[in-house]
Amino acid sequence: MIPRHLTLGVAVLLVIVLSMGIYLNRMRRSADEMQRLAADTRPVAAPASGPTETVTLYVADDVIGSLRSQSAQIPLPGGRQQRAEELLRALLRIYQQPDSPHPLAPTAEIRSIYLVDPGVAVIDLNTAFADQHRSSILGEQLTVNSLVETLAANVPGITQVRILVDGNSRETLAGHADLSEFFDVNAVGQAVTQGGQ
Amino acid sequence: MAALIFLGASTSADQKRLSIYSSVANYTLPVTDRLGREYVGLLEVLEPLGRISAHLDGQHWKMRFNNSDGDFVAGRTRAKVRGRDLDLSGPFLIENSRGMVPLSSLNTLLQRFLGNQVNLHEAARRLFIGDIATQVTAQLDSSTPPRLVLNFTAPVNPTISTEPGKLKMVFGREPLVPPANNPLAFESSTISQTNFSESNGTAELTIAASAPLMASFSNNGRTITITATGQPAAPGTGTSPVVGEAPPSESPPAPVPAPGTSPVTGETPPPDSAPVRLPLAIVDPAHGGAERGAALSETLAEKNVTLGFGRLLRHELERQGCAVMLLREGDDSLTLDQRAEAGNAARALIYISLHAASEGNGARVYTALLSREGPDQGPFHAWNAAQTHALPLSQSVAAAIVNEMQKREFSARSLSASLRPLNNLVVPAVAVELAPGPNGVADLPSANYQQKAAAAIADAVASQRQRLETQP
Numbered sequence: 001m002i003p004r005h006l007t008l009g010v011a012v013l014l015v016i017v018l019s020m021g022i023y024l025n026r027m028r029r030s031a032d033e034m035q036r037l038a039a040d041t042r043p044v045a046a047p048a049s050g051p052t053e054t055v056t057l058y059v060a061d062d063v064i065g066s067l068r069s070q071s072a073q074i075p076l077p078g079g080r081q082q083r084a085e086e087l088l089r090a091l092l093r094i095y096q097q098p099d100s101p102h103p104l105a106p107t108a109e110i111r112s113i114y115l116v117d118p119g120v121a122v123i124d125l126n127t128a129f130a131d132q133h134r135s136s137i138l139g140e141q142l143t144v145n146s147l148v149e150t151l152a153a154n155v156p157g158i159t160q161v162r163i164l165v166d167g168n169s170r171e172t173l174a175g176h177a178d179l180s181e182f183f184d185v186n187a188v189g190q191a192v193t194q195g196g197q
Numbered sequence: 198m199a200a201l202i203f204l205g206a207s208t209s210a211d212q213k214r215l216s217i218y219s220s221v222a223n224y225t226l227p228v229t230d231r232l233g234r235e236y237v238g239l240l241e242v243l244e245p246l247g248r249i250s251a252h253l254d255g256q257h258w259k260m261r262f263n264n265s266d267g268d269f270v271a272g273r274t275r276a277k278v279r280g281r282d283l284d285l286s287g288p289f290l291i292e293n294s295r296g297m298v299p300l301s302s303l304n305t306l307l308q309r310f311l312g313n314q315v316n317l318h319e320a321a322r323r324l325f326i327g328d329i330a331t332q333v334t335a336q337l338d339s340s341t342p343p344r345l346v347l348n349f350t351a352p353v354n355p356t357i358s359t360e361p362g363k364l365k366m367v368f369g370r371e372p373l374v375p376p377a378n379n380p381l382a383f384e385s386s387t388i389s390q391t392n393f394s395e396s397n398g399t400a401e402l403t404i405a406a407s408a409p410l411m412a413s414f415s416n417n418g419r420t421i422t423i424t425a426t427g428q429p430a431a432p433g434t435g436t437s438p439v440v441g442e443a444p445p446s447e448s449p450p451a452p453v454p455a456p457g458t459s460p461v462t463g464e465t466p467p468p469d470s471a472p473v474r475l476p477l478a479i480v481d482p483a484h485g486g487a488e489r490g491a492a493l494s495e496t497l498a499e500k501n502v503t504l505g506f507g508r509l510l511r512h513e514l515e516r517q518g519c520a521v522m523l524l525r526e527g528d529d530s531l532t533l534d535q536r537a538e539a540g541n542a543a544r545a546l547i548y549i550s551l552h553a554a555s556e557g558n559g560a561r562v563y564t565a566l567l568s569r570e571g572p573d574q575g576p577f578h579a580w581n582a583a584q585t586h587a588l589p590l591s592q593s594v595a596a597a598i599v600n601e602m603q604k605r606e607f608s609a610r611s612l613s614a615s616l617r618p619l620n621n622l623v624v625p626a627v628a629v630e631l632a633p634g635p636n637g638v639a640d641l642p643s644a645n646y647q648q649k650a651a652a653a654i655a656d657a658v659a660s661q662r663q664r665l666e667t668q669p
Contacts (some may be wrong), residue, residue: 065557065610135491135499136554137630138561141614171533175490175499176552178615181568181581191566191613 050077057091058149058192060102060142067146067192070094084113084121084155091150102142105132111166113151119159120182121151130165133174140177145192152185159185214526215300216398218372219326221246222512225369225398227527228300228322234287235300235322239269241527242303243310244505245512246326248643251296252496258289258296262310269296278309294496321395323372330374333402335391337383345388345404345423349373352418354520355402364410364423366402370515373400387425476666478519478658479545481618482507483552483628486530493555494638500528502553506631506647510549513648513655519546519662537618540626541583546665547594547658548626550619555638559608560650562595563628564588565619583623590625590661590668597657598627605653625665629654 053076058067074090076083088110095104108129114122133140148161160182164170170179213228215237222245228235243249243262251260258269268277269289276283283306287299298306303324304317316325331351338344353373355366373393380392390405404410408425415422482503484490490499504525511521524539525531531539540548565584584591595611602609619626631650634640641647658665 062556065561134556136556137552137563137614137616137628138554138612139556141566141612141616144615172617175484175488176614176616178617178620180617181615183615184568187566187568187613194613 050075052076055087055090055154056150057087057094058146058153059091059094060146062102062139062142065138065142067142067149080155081113081115084115084151085110087150087154088113088123088147091146102139102146103134104143105129108132115155115158119157120162121155121158121160122162122164123147123151124164124167127166130170130173135174135176137176140173140175143173144177144179144183145188148183148185148188149192152189161185161188213322214398215242215322215324216369217242217245217324217326218329219246220329222508223370223372224508224511225526227529229297231290231297232288236287236290236297237300237303238527239267239296239298239306240501241504242307244642245508245644246311248645250642253291253294256291258291260296265310267310269298276306278306281309283309318395321400322398323395323400325372325374329372331372333373333376333393335376335381337385337388339385342408342425343385343387344425345383345391347391347402347421347423348416349419349421353421354418355421357412359410362405362407364404364406364412366404366412366421368400368402369398371400373402388423476519476662477522477543477545478514479522479524479540479543479548480507480510480514481524481536481540481548481550483550485525485528488530490552491554493553493641497638497642499553502631502641502647503551504528505642505644506551506553506651509644509647510551510651510654513651514658517655517659517662519655519658533617534621537583537621540618540622540624545624546662546668548619548622548624549654549658550616550626550628552628552630553641554630554632555641557632558634559610559632560602561630561632562598562602562609562611563614563616563619563630564591564595564611565622565626566613566615567620568615578623581620584620584626587623587625587668590664591619591627593664594625594657594661595627597661598629598654601653601657601660602650605649607649607653609653625668 052073054071054073055076057070057072059070061068072090074086076086092104092108092110094100095102096106096108105128107126109126111124111126113124116122133143144163147163151161152158162182163173163179165179173179213230213235214225215228216225217223224245226237226241228237230236239260240249240251247263249260249262251258256271258271260267260269265279270276271291272288274285274288276285276289285298285302285306287302290297300322301319304315307313307315307324307326311326313327318324331349331353334348336346336348338346351371353368353371355368355371358365358367375393380390382390387408388404388406388410392403392405394401394403404423406425411424413422413424414420482500484500484503488500490503493499493502504527507523511523514521522539522543522545524536565588567582567585567588578585592611599609599611614628616628619628629650631641631647634646
């Protein structure tokens with residue numbers, strides 16, 4: 001006859017093993033879910049809504065070493081700030097296509113744009129945008145000019161643009177273009193016109 | 198700013214360096230101590246002398262210089278050059294993919310690569326390639342006051358300084374060799390002796406005298422006349438006579454340049470004339486140290502291309518009669534503010550920043566794209582818009598460079614860029630970005646390709662020199 005205390009002991013151990021098994025299974029599922037979420041780079045922001053508008057994007061072209069204007073139809077929300085963000089995100093999508101004339105990293109993002117009166121726009125890029133940007137004076141300046149010109153052409157009243165990376169001031173975009181100062185929209189416009197940049 | 202005035206001097210005073218003189222270029226490289234010996238980077242030594250490429254293959258550092266191959270193995274004292282063994286007199290070292298050889302091996306190593314006569318003054322760290330030496334003769338004129346005439350076989354441009362009882366001329370870039378008689382004594386109580394010495398990549402002529410001395414240049418820099426201008430110090434005072442003090446107002450001394458800059462070559466200005474503006478060009482090989490710049494290929498960093506390009510440009514500008522300050526001689530790290538301060542402190546005629554890129558072709562010449570900053574406050578310029586007043590002249594120089602490049606069928610265009618330190622400079626400033634040629638990225642480190650661009654830049658600066666010299 002098996003002693004009573006031994007039966008109870010085995011029963012308790014079995015309960016513990018069962019509980020541990022269930023707990024481990026849950027932990028594994030949770031880890032899998034976290035991994036899946038980390039790998040998912042899809043935007044979580046709500047898609048832009050609003051009437052579709054025809055806008056002019058200034059697209060950098062590495063082959064000709066200058067900007068070319070390109071019309072695009074994109075849905076634009078009513079607010080100035082959201083409108084500016086959607087504009088630059090539409091521009092970025094062109095650069096992230098496989099046949100891009102000025103390739104940028106697939107993980108590059110426009111985090112947000114702040115419009116500060118009078119006439120100041122602050123563009124906040126993510127770290128990948130700058131860290132994975134190709135390093136050269138021309139390539140970096142084309143990116144800056146493209147962002148500034150596209151904003152200025154479609155959001156009236158912007159006179160100065162500042163570019164931040166991950167919310168912070170950064171010395172250069174990728175070793176050359178100076179990001180420590182405000183860009184004067186008129187000066188950039190003149191440079192683009194005169195130099196064909 | 199004062200710290201930057203001494204930028205060039207600090208590298209020269211604190212760091213061991215090797216000066217190399219050849220018919221192609223005269224240049225200076227840093228020397229490092231390893232394993233109780235002095236070492237130099239082999240790539241840096243050969244780069245200005247021809248086309249060179251190198252790659253690391255395990256422990257083997259394989260290189261090709263013009264049509265000669267070299268195979269060096271890390272830690273071994275023997276290497277194979279042009280198919281034959283060669284003793285390096287110390288182990289070959291690899292640091293950060295750079296191949297380093299003992300300084301003492303350069304004599305045999307370069308003779309093998311160049312097939313030319315090579316003469317290494319090892320203790321002084323001066324290397325002469327080919328028949329390049331500049332000779333000097335000294336003659337004391339017994340006129341009153343006495344004059345010492347130094348004749349050189351090639352133009353020289355020494356840095357002149359004074360100490361009590363001495364006038365020193367330091368020759369940083371000239372392949373000056375000792376005179377037949379050294380030291381040379383004179384039968385004069387005023388100018389008594391000249392003495393040649395050499396150390397740490399420079400040659401030095403010291404003139405001992407008992408009165409203040411004045412130096413003047415003539416004969417296109419081939420003659421330096423040293424004139425005693427004051428009364429000999431009274432004997433028996435117990436103090437050394439002070440030589441080189443401000444002489445009487447009717448005969449000012451030749452201007453002594455700021456340390457780190459090359460002095461003016463030419464006649465001493467006449468009394469009461471306007472001060473002569475130094476015909477100084479600053480060449481800034483961008484990046485350096487941990488900041489590698491663009492990765493032009495798997496093995497080629499922008500900082501290395503700009504350094505080689507900078508050395509060639511220095512040579513070309515010197516041929517055009519400019520004194521040149523190369524902001525970095527080796528793999529040194531300088532901040533953008535330091536580069537700007539060096540340019541502003543030296544009051545250079547032109548500041549040329551050098552870059553390289555793997556995109557496009559030919560070259561691109563940039564001037565500053567200025568941001569909107571506050572107005573100048575009296576004599577003080579806004580730091581980020583300091584270039585404002587010099588910008589029109591910078592744009593003229595940029596246009597001249599593009600023009601000279603196009604004459605040489607070198608694709609070039611002029612652009613604006615928000616590129617520091619251009620906007621922080623009060624002197625005319627341009628940046629040249631060298632892009633691939635017909636052979637692609639392989640052209641970027643090529644001495645021939647760089648030479649073509651450097652000659653165009655130097656010709657353009659020479660064509661604008663009059664305008665640059667009359668700038669306010």
